[in-house]
Amino acid sequence: MRGFKIGTAFSIPVRLNWTFLIVLPVFAFIIGTDITTLAELIEDVLGREIEGAALEGTYRPWLLGLGAALGLFGGVLLHEFGHSIVALRYGCRIESITLWLLGGLASFEEMPENWRQEFWIAIAGPVVSVGVGIAFYGAFLVAPSTAPSVLFLFGYLAVLNIVLAVFNMLPAFPMDGGRVLRALLARNRSRVEATQLAAGIGKAFAVLFAIVGIFANLFLVVLAVFIYIAAAGEARQTVFKAAFDDVTVSELMTPRDQLDTVGPDTTVAELIDQMFTDRHTGYPVVENDTHVGIVTLEDATDVRDVERDAYTVADVMEREVMTVTPTTGAMTALETMQRNGVGRLLVVEDDRLVGLISRTDIMRGFTIIQSGVRPGAGDRTRGVGEPTD
Helix, strand or coil: CEEEEEEEECEEEECCHHHHHHHHHHHHHHHHHCCHHHHHHHHHHCCCCHHHHHHCCCHHHHHHHHHHHHHHHHHHHHHHHHHHHHHCCCCEEEEEEEEEECCCEECCCCCCCCHHHHHCCCCCHHHHHHHHHHHHHHHHHHHCCCCHHHHHHHHHHHHHHHHHHHCCCCCCCCCHHHEEEEEECCCCHHHHHHHHHHHHHHEEEHHHHHHHHHHHHHHHHHHHHHHHHHHHHHHHHHHHHHCCCCCCCCCEEEHCCCCCCCEECCCCCHHHHHHHHHCCEEEEEECCCEEEEEEEEHHHHHHHHHHHCCCCCHHHHHHCCCCCCCCCEEHHHHHHHHCCCCCCCEEEECEEEEEEEEEEHHHHHHHHHHCCCCCCCCCCCCCCCCCCC
């Protein structure tokens, strides 16, 4: 979840995704349009009269809508900090908190596998939302009746933060309630089994949200798509992680003696010919047995046909190459590829190229592990150019 950084709190970067800039004015518009109806609803729920007529005017409904929308996202941000601060106490690393189309998202480098820790991390967000709602309710009770705009904002944020907490506790994995469910299921099941059960329930909720959303609110349809994809993705990731629990890169990589490489002085024309002959789409670039970069088909085809004899691999290769060591965990390598959008990593030991690992290697290893056989290095005879993305 990418976005631009707006600040840092508790050493956690806070970011805004571009979708937030779209949804904020939309929320403000919706609230401003229905401000009288919302005021009546708040009166019914909280039992205190708000002078609805005083909320109307040329600009006031839209200003109140914007204030309410900002306050709502502020509550969402505090909700995510609730998760994050508890996670920090358990030693988890938080990459960022991002506000986006569907609210907020705390990106953890890795969720703890201890079910108790996951339970308290998951429930912390809704607890904070309830606390924020109670605080706004208290402010609503003491606010003067002569300030209907203030009453509306405090009342709206009191109700919405409680609604946010209740909604997030629905067992629709990977929402907070779904994570609480997985944690409870993991007390007497494997994490893989608990995740698959929770993900199945999450998908069922996603289908329900989509059906209701078609007739009631398209926002629920968008949420349903997110839940379904996220539930499936996390279930798949958990299965991978369990499979690669103690598997290292050295067991899956293509070793150096089976690896096709090119030199920096190779022309782009020669490189493309070699790719065509070998049916590879990328090569490590090696000079004097030292890796100096990596070159892919995309790099080569950036050069026009008539200039390929004049350009060398050194002119087009990627010099800043991500590497791993032979002892790096296979799952760590896969996560590195996913995080950086690459299909292969060089394997380096003592500044010396010893192999290459690609997504193809990892998927092949996963298939072997699922069949009950332990993978081992040295049983492959291919180059690095098999499709990896």
